[in-house]
Amino acid sequence: MTVMRKRIGDLLLDAGVINGEQLQQALSQQKELNMRLGDVLITQGYITQQQFIEVLEFQLGIPHIQLYRQKIEQKVINLIPQKLAEQHRVIPVRVDGNKLILAMADPLDYFAIDEIRMATGLRVDPVIASRDELERGIKRYYGLQDTIEQINRNLQTREADEPAVPVVDDDSPVVKTVNQFIIQAVQMGASDIHIDPQEDSVRIRYRVDGIMRTERTLPPNMHAVIVARVKIMANLNVAERRVPQDGRVEMDIEFRKVDIRIATLPTIHGEKVVMRVLDMGSTLTEVDKLGFSEANKKWFLQGIEASYGVVLITGPTGSGKTTTLYSALSRLNREDVNIITVEDPVEYQLHGVNQVQVNNVTGLSFARGLRAILRQDPNIVMVGEIRDTDTAEIAVRAAMTGHLVLSTLHTNSAVNSVTRLIDMGIEPFLISSALRCVVAQRLVRKVCPHCAEWYIPTIEENSLLVNHDIHADRLRRGKGCAECGQSGYKGRFAIQEVLMIDDQLRSMILQKRPDNEYRDYAIKQGFVPMLKDGLHKVGAGETTIAEVLRVTIKE
Numbered sequence: 028m029t030v031m032r033k034r035i036g037d038l039l040l041d042a043g044v045i046n047g048e049q050l051q052q053a054l055s056q057q058k059e060l061n062m063r064l065g066d067v068l069i070t071q072g073y074i075t076q077q078q079f080i081e082v083l084e085f086q087l088g089i090p091h092i093q094l095y096r097q098k099i100e101q102k103v104i105n106l107i108p109q110k111l112a113e114q115h116r117v118i119p120v121r122v123d124g125n126k127l128i129l130a131m132a133d134p135l136d137y138f139a140i141d142e143i144r145m146a147t148g149l150r151v152d153p154v155i156a157s158r159d160e161l162e163r164g165i166k167r168y169y170g171l172q173d174t175i176e177q178i179n180r181n182l183q184t185r186e187a188d189e190p191a192v193p194v195v196d197d198d199s200p201v202v203k204t205v206n207q208f209i210i211q212a213v214q215m216g217a218s219d220i221h222i223d224p225q226e227d228s229v230r231i232r233y234r235v236d237g238i239m240r241t242e243r244t245l246p247p248n249m250h251a252v253i254v255a256r257v258k259i260m261a262n263l264n265v266a267e268r269r270v271p272q273d274g275r276v277e278m279d280i281e282f283r284k285v286d287i288r289i290a291t292l293p294t295i296h297g298e299k300v301v302m303r304v305l306d307m308g309s310t311l312t313e314v315d316k317l318g319f320s321e322a323n324k325k326w327f328l329q330g331i332e333a334s335y336g337v338v339l340i341t342g343p344t345g346s347g348k349t350t351t352l353y354s355a356l357s358r359l360n361r362e363d364v365n366i367i368t369v370e371d372p373v374e375y376q377l378h379g380v381n382q383v384q385v386n387n388v389t390g391l392s393f394a395r396g397l398r399a400i401l402r403q404d405p406n407i408v409m410v411g412e413i414r415d416t417d418t419a420e421i422a423v424r425a426a427m428t429g430h431l432v433l434s435t436l437h438t439n440s441a442v443n444s445v446t447r448l449i450d451m452g453i454e455p456f457l458i459s460s461a462l463r464c465v466v467a468q469r470l471v472r473k474v475c476p477h478c479a480e481w482y483i484p485t486i487e488e489n490s491l492l493v494n495h496d497i498h499a500d501r502l503r504r505g506k507g508c509a510e511c512g513q514s515g516y517k518g519r520f521a522i523q524e525v526l527m528i529d530d531q532l533r534s535m536i537l538q539k540r541p542d543n544e545y546r547d548y549a550i551k552q553g554f555v556p557m558l559k560d561g562l563h564k565v566g567a568g569e570t571t572i573a574e575v576l577r578v579t580i581k582e
Contacts (some may be wrong), residue, residue: 035064035135049073065133065186076157083155088135091155093513106147118164130156157212182408189517201256212304213280224250224297236472236519254298261289282448305374314354319384323525330464331355337426339465341438347470347521349374350436369396393418401425416452441467441526442545459533468523469578471570472516478508488572495559503568511544524562
């Protein structure tokens, strides 16, 4: 590609995004700060990154790429040394014949282009990427390059039939590599790290805001040493590869305590490892900030502020049940009440609350722990999860003897919780007497505030909203930017439905009526189904219809 040799300042002036005075100020600051002109203009707020990219793309015809969508091979990354990539803020994307496709923040940096052409012996074809994406990409592709190469050299020098000996020395490359995966996951706000063995590679994937993304691909011969290191951290049996194992480890990451639950699973290509990252230093969310509508918040507070009864938070794994539960406990935590919890694991440490950790090795199950804490004179009991009939029955009977019991249950909807308890063997008369309130929830992604735009809803979108008595002239969505990894979403919040158990519902529970009858009656009393609650938040510009439909069952 032939690039016209025109200065970036002139291009921005021609496009009308800056004026002459701003350019002169930026040029004088450039000498003082020793920065690229584009960086100075962005830092001073004269232009945005997006404007800078658009001017280069349209004025010069240089394409803009999104790095996170590119599958870049390690041999291509190896063409440019890390020092050179950091110095010029560039990443090689691919080789096409004798051309090197090079992602650059400033494709008019001819000095950088010439230096990389001489270093690689290839003709450089620049493409534009945002500086934030390039910085993340350099950390991603080069951050572990030296340690990964060292691991490979160690593996190659080892005799073919010699077993891999996992190293525990903090300075060893394997330890550094695994630690870096964990640090990066915490920095990105990932909830899980997946180490997936494939036939020809090992994929390192993170779950961020509920969505999986591949962060790195490693050679297959590195799988055994990485898994061995993870097992050593969790005190698992390194030699046992045929059966699943579970463990945990606590680490200090960037002055925060992080609890990591580790689970291994034998697959045809080796052991798959999932590391659930629990940030124990996270700030508890107040009930007012959980995203409840005014009506739902009022009912939820009525439920948790009652003197006795069962309050259930329901939903699938990863739907924010524990956060809601802890927020309720935090609100109820006063000097004049005795709160005891039994959990697996203890995810947040609450000052003034007696928290018990389930330990199946010693026989301390949810049911056994619950029986024990009922003899400790509690006012409020929190059971991490109702998993079996034993736990459910003890919790219900505890509520009937004057305790407030908070717990979670895996069901699809609030009304389905009643049927689930009956299916577990709990008598309907016990459920109708003890159950006070059920909250069902899901997590949806927020529209990214950095790239959000308003738009006119389509006919289909408008029809869906109108069918649920919601009227919105415009909706909000994210265009995709470096801040949100081009997804258009950043962060998550909950959509909920809250079912209050009144006398009529108690009577229906005694008669073991089907779920749809509970639901129909509740709607007449003001119950708002989760889908409708989500669509209200779509109308407010907080999320999108696609997100709400992704996590709810359209009825």
